[in-house]
Amino acid sequence: xxxxxxxxxxxxxxxxxxxxxxxxxxxxxxxxxxxxxxxxxxxxxxxxxxxxxxxxxxxxxxxxxxxxxxxxxxxxxxxxxxxxxxxxxxxxxxxxxxxxxxxxxxx
Amino acid sequence: xxxxxxxxxxxxxxxxxxxxxxxxxxxxxxxxxxxxxxxxxxxxxxxxxxxxxxxxxxxxxxxxxxxxxxxxxxxxxxxxxxxxxxxxxxxxxxxxxxxxxxxxxxxxxxxxxxxxxxxxxxxxxxxxxxxxxxxxxxxxxxxxxxxxxxxxxxxxxxxxxxxxxxxxxxxxxxxxxxxxxxxxxxxxxxxxxxxxxxxxxxxxxxxxxxxxxxxxxxxxxxxxxxxxxxxxxxxxxxxxxxxxxxxxxxxxxxxxxxxxxxxxxxxxxxxxxxxxxxxxxxxxxxxxxxxxxxxxxxxxxxxxxxxxxxxxxxxxxxxxxxxxxxxxxxxxxxxxxxxxxxxxxxxxxxxxxxxxxxxxxxxxxxxxxxxxxxxxxxxxxxxxxxxxxxxxxxxxxxxxxxxxxxxxxxxxxxxxxxxxxxxxxxxxxxxxxxxxxxxxxxxxxxxxxxxxxxxxxxxxxxxxxxxxxxxxxxxxxxxxxxxxxxxxxxxxxxxxxxxxxxxxxxxxxxxxxxxxxxxxxxxxxxxxxxxxxxxxxxxxxxxxxxxxxxxxxxxxxxxxxxxxxxxxxxxxxxxxxxxxxxxxxxxxxxxxxxxxxxxxxxxxxxxxxxxxxxxxxxxxxxxxxxxxxxxxxxxxxxxxxxxxxxxxxxxxxxxxxxxxxxxxxxxxxxxxxxxxxxxxxxxxxxxxxxxxxxxxxxxxxxxxxxxxxxxxxxxxxxxxxxxxxxxxxxxxxxxxxxxxxxxxxxxxxxxxxxxxxxxxxxxxxxxxxxxxxxxxxxxxxxxxxxxxxxxxxxxxxxxxxx
Ligand code: SRM
Ligand SMILES: Cc1cc2nc3c(=O)[nH]c(=O)nc-3n(C[C@H](O)[C@H](O)[C@H](O)COP(=O)(O)OP(=O)(O)OC[C@H]3O[C@@H](n4cnc5c(N)ncnc54)[C@H](O)[C@@H]3O)c2cc1C
Ligand code: SF4
Ligand code: FES
Numbered sequence: 001x002x003x004x005x006x007x008x009x010x011x012x013x014x015x016x017x018x019x020x021x022x023x024x025x026x027x028x029x030x031x032x033x034x035x036x037x038x039x040x041x042x043x044x045x046x047x048x049x050x051x052x053x054x055x056x057x058x059x060x061x062x063x064x065x066x067x068x069x070x071x072x073x074x075x076x077x078x079x080x081x082x083x084x085x086x087x088x089x090x091x092x093x094x095x096x097x098x099x100x101x102x103x104x105x106x107x
Numbered sequence: 108x109x110x111x112x113x114x115x116x117x118x119x120x121x122x123x124x125x126x127x128x129x130x131x132x133x134x135x136x137x138x139x140x141x142x143x144x145x146x147x148x149x150x151x152x153x154x155x156x157x158x159x160x161x162x163x164x165x166x167x168x169x170x171x172x173x174x175x176x177x178x179x180x181x182x183x184x185x186x187x188x189x190x191x192x193x194x195x196x197x198x199x200x201x202x203x204x205x206x207x208x209x210x211x212x213x214x215x216x217x218x219x220x221x222x223x224x225x226x227x228x229x230x231x232x233x234x235x236x237x238x239x240x241x242x243x244x245x246x247x248x249x250x251x252x253x254x255x256x257x258x259x260x261x262x263x264x265x266x267x268x269x270x271x272x273x274x275x276x277x278x279x280x281x282x283x284x285x286x287x288x289x290x291x292x293x294x295x296x297x298x299x300x301x302x303x304x305x306x307x308x309x310x311x312x313x314x315x316x317x318x319x320x321x322x323x324x325x326x327x328x329x330x331x332x333x334x335x336x337x338x339x340x341x342x343x344x345x346x347x348x349x350x351x352x353x354x355x356x357x358x359x360x361x362x363x364x365x366x367x368x369x370x371x372x373x374x375x376x377x378x379x380x381x382x383x384x385x386x387x388x389x390x391x392x393x394x395x396x397x398x399x400x401x402x403x404x405x406x407x408x409x410x411x412x413x414x415x416x417x418x419x420x421x422x423x424x425x426x427x428x429x430x431x432x433x434x435x436x437x438x439x440x441x442x443x444x445x446x447x448x449x450x451x452x453x454x455x456x457x458x459x460x461x462x463x464x465x466x467x468x469x470x471x472x473x474x475x476x477x478x479x480x481x482x483x484x485x486x487x488x489x490x491x492x493x494x495x496x497x498x499x500x501x502x503x504x505x506x507x508x509x510x511x512x513x514x515x516x517x518x519x520x521x522x523x524x525x526x527x528x529x530x531x532x533x534x535x536x537x538x539x540x541x542x543x544x545x546x547x548x549x550x551x552x553x554x555x556x557x558x559x560x561x562x563x564x565x566x567x568x569x570x571x572x573x574x575x576x577x578x579x580x581x582x583x584x585x586x587x588x589x590x591x592x593x594x595x596x597x598x599x600x601x602x603x604x605x606x607x608x609x610x611x612x613x614x615x616x617x618x619x620x621x622x623x624x625x626x627x628x629x630x631x632x633x634x635x636x637x638x639x640x641x642x643x644x645x646x647x648x649x650x651x652x653x654x655x656x657x658x659x660x661x662x663x664x665x666x667x668x669x670x671x672x673x674x675x676x677x678x679x680x681x682x683x684x685x686x687x688x689x690x691x692x693x694x695x696x697x698x699x700x701x702x703x704x705x706x707x708x709x710x711x712x713x714x715x716x717x718x719x720x721x722x723x724x725x726x727x728x729x730x731x732x733x734x735x736x737x738x739x740x741x742x743x744x745x746x747x748x749x750x751x752x753x754x755x756x757x758x759x760x761x762x763x764x765x766x767x768x769x770x771x772x773x774x775x776x777x778x779x780x781x782x783x784x785x786x787x788x789x790x791x792x793x794x795x796x797x798x799x800x801x802x803x804x805x806x807x808x809x810x811x812x813x814x815x816x817x818x819x820x821x822x823x824x825x826x827x828x829x830x831x832x833x834x835x836x837x838x839x840x841x842x843x844x845x846x847x848x849x850x851x852x853x854x855x856x857x858x859x860x861x862x863x864x865x866x867x868x869x870x871x872x873x874x875x876x877x878x879x880x881x882x883x884x885x886x887x888x889x890x891x892x893x894x895x896x897x898x899x900x901x902x903x904x905x906x907x908x909x
Binding site: 008009010011015017018019020022023024025026027028033037051053054057058059060061062063064066068069071073083084085086 | 147148166169172173174607617618619620621624625643644645646647648651652656658660708896897898901902903904905906
């Protein structure tokens with residue numbers, strides 16, 4: 001069977017802090033949701049591939065977040081860890097309807 | 108024309124340098140494939156010593172980023188080893204099943220550490236020191252264990268031992284000879300070195316031969332031939348290296364100690380070359396990068412068909428990378444009946460210098476204590492200068508080379524990479540270079556062991572004159588080329604008011620990073636404390652959350668206890684919240700107060716509210732603690748009210764933003780029970796006066812504080828502390844502790860500035876301005892709904908049942 005994506009409402013655009021991450025838990029999944037300086041909203045797994053740092057608390061610059069534990073640089077767009085480190089985190093598609101933010105989760 | 112397939116085995120320093128040289132000479136000539144056992148891009152192996160010593164991090168020692176391989180169309184297979192070479196079919200096979208044909212093959216597999224074949228050498232905890240993995244293992248061990256033994260008192264062993272000391276282990280160095288580094292030093296220098304390292308805390312067991320490694324599964328100690336034993340939880344073997352020739356041996360490529368090569372680095376098999384530590388040239392196998400890089404250049408010339416005289420062998424020189432110890436040696440080190448020596452030995456200054464001559468030519472040198480002349484002597488030897496020339500050069504003060512400006516152009520500055528003064532000066536002039544990093548990028552000077560950095564800096568200074576500022580020319584991060592001073596100057600001059608504006612106006616090439624944004628946030632606030640609105644988004648997590656994050660994502664709470672003094676009521680409140688919120692651990696900190704560890708993010712505001720105590724700022728780039736001793740009210744030696752002064756200082760300066768954290772202490776006599784000697788500001792009470800010590804540090808780089816001034820009156824003292832802190836705030840680089848700042852500016856300079864009464868008053872009026880806006884951050888958070896939501900609340904969505 002094919003996997004379907006299910007939208008999960010996580011809050012309002014206006015209530016997300018800008019240039020910061022927000023921790024969102026959906027069931028057992030922990031997701032870091034970022035409202036970037038550009039206004040775009042991105043969602044990635046809230047666990048750094050290095051030693052599991054919570055990415056939602058990192059410093060956000062442009063399209064990147066710097067892990068608060070040991071400063072790995074991770075793209076919030078494609079989830080890729082930047083050089084010289086390697087790895088990637090899962091990314092989740094985000095949909096905005098009116099002022100509402102939905103994260104699409106695989107069923 | 109199809110490109111030739113060039114395959115490199117070994118993604119290390121010599122192999123990749125060869126590729127770099129090839130790309131310089133003929134960027135499109137080859138289709139290049141690289142196999143490397145280690146899962147990293149090419150990194151600076153030499154700097155592993157510095158990583159262990161805490162002077163740099165693994166992140167910072169990469170020489171070629173992943174993108175370098177991509178940009179140059181090099182196919183890199185990291186974490187993949189070549190397992191077989193078929194020299195007839197010209198194919199290599201890998202451990203992951205890849206089959207790769209070649210037209211030209213370079214073997215650059217380096218060396219393997221030599222492990223003494225002792226009984227027990229396979230126990231857990233017995234390791235070598237060669238690569239990133241070893242380094243990580245050592246660091247992990249140091250976290251859990253206390254006693255280390257290093258077998259081998261050569262360069263590598265001593266650098267490892269220094270690293271282990273810095274990691275907090277006790278270190279025994281076991282050496283089979285009767286003095287250290289016998290291959291590079293004579294007995295005299297070896298003994299001087301030993302004395303110096305003993306002062307640093309190393310323990311030596313000389314003329315000891317290890318016969319067994321003790322322990323069951325894990326090492327517990329060493330047994331020596333003379334019957335004695337020592338305890339050890341970690342054994343680092345640093346007794347030498349052996350060229351990694353197994354591939355060549357199996358493929359039938361002739362070897363002796365290393366893979367045999369001629370002056371063009373050709374092995375005896377067509378189209379196969381060897382370079383680096385695995386190669387043997389004219390009977391020599393080298394273990395330092397300078398000769399390996401020369402080999403790489405000769406090989407690149409040969410492969411690209413560029414005329415060159417080939418590789419003729421190298422004169423070696425070595426330097427020990429242990430801070431505080433200067434040792435240099437080159438060429439012949441021990442005299443015999445055919446040698447003439449010139450010896451200079453000054454016990455008072457701890458300087459020893461020996462220069463050796465044979466058949467009237469300079470052939471070697473050993474320097475201890477002052478190694479400034481090292482490269483000059485190496486050059487003399489390469490040129491083969493005569494006794495007479497040497498005597499003239501050192502007798503005639505005009506010829507004596509004191510300043511770098513007078514050095515001849517062919518003088519070698521970077522020994523590792525073979526970069527001369529002339530080449531550096533030319534690069535500075537023709538390419539408009541202004542920083543050490545740029546010179547490194549363009550010429551390779553200082554890219555390896557880093558020993559010549561200060562010379563490169565001096566060269567920039569004398570080439571660029573006043574427009575070069577040796578200390579401050581470093582860009583604040585990779586997003587800009589501007590230095591700290593330039594940025595601060597531009598902010599002031601252009602009246603910039605927020606981070607985005609600074610980045611736009613000053614031409615940042617990115618949206619900033621975790622280095623520059625916090626730095627800009629600090630500088631903006633320092634320049635205009637009253638109007639600047641602090642950007643919490645640019646604060647590192649601990650400072651944004653006002654709590655230290657733990658490795659599992661929980662936080663800690665450290666309330667203020669002014670001067671380390673508390674009350675039964677405060678303790679009760681702490682006990683109550685600890686119970687109520689099921690705090691994981693309650694711990695007394697090293698800063699005389701109490702830490703509640705393992706608090707959930709969403710509980711932080713509640714705990715703060717119930718505690719109703721000010722934040723201890725245990726996370727801040729600001730005033731942390733003021734430790735005090737009991738002082739005159741109780742102690743029989745006390746001369747002053749240390750508690751009183753400590754509390755006064757903590758109340759006055761709490762909440763201040765500073766470039767890095769600031770710690771203070773007040774002791775009431777020179778016994779110094781509050782440890783004033785290792786604080787940013789350490790006060791010591793003496794009969795009728797206070798001493799003010801500054802620039803102390805008890806952290807990574809231990810530094811004893813310097814006595815700045817002595818005061819009869821407490822008021823004058825507090826005023827001077829204000830002036831000192833403000834001068835630090837205004838002139839230090841972000842993240843520069845007072846210890847590094849005092850070293851950089853010089854105590855005399857700071858004394859001079861602060862000796863001017865008017866200056867002290869000005870500085871105080873500016874620090875008062877900065878203090879006037881201080882608010883307790885915990886109160887602020889509790890009272891601000893938006894802050895509470897933005898920072899401390901997690902969105903929780905239970906999984907729906909479908
Ligand atoms: C809690 C405490 C350890 C303890 O349980 O005693 C502590 C804990 C941390 N220290 Fe410390 N330091 C603590 C006293 C010290 C001391 C001793 C002192 O202050 O007398 C030192 C050496 C003295 C000095 O700083 O000169 C010290 C030198 C460091 C350093 C090295 C600083 C340096 O300049 O080399 C760091 C790293 C840094 O700041 O960059 C550090 C960093 C840290 C951090 C914040 C690491 C981090 O970024 O996560 C630790 C937080 C642990 C956690 O999980 O919450 N800690 N740290 C101490 C808090 C004191 C307080 O009441 O505020
Ligand atoms: C801690 C330390 C400090 C040092 N300090 C100094 C110093 O101050 N000055 C100095 O000049 N030198 C110093 N050296 C020595 C210097 O690092 C070496 O001489 C240099 O790295 C050797 O370069 P190389 O390319 O020959 O070997 P390496 O850099 O070791 O590269 C060889 C690479 O080949 C890989 N490899 C091996 N077999 C295979 C295979 N079959 N398939 C694929 N890949 C393979 C290895 O994993 C390795 O990554 C130091 C060394 C250490 C360990
Ligand atoms: S509390 Fe300090 S000394 Fe202990 S592990 Fe953390 S940073 Fe290191
Ligand atoms: S856990 Fe993210 S960088 Fe280490």
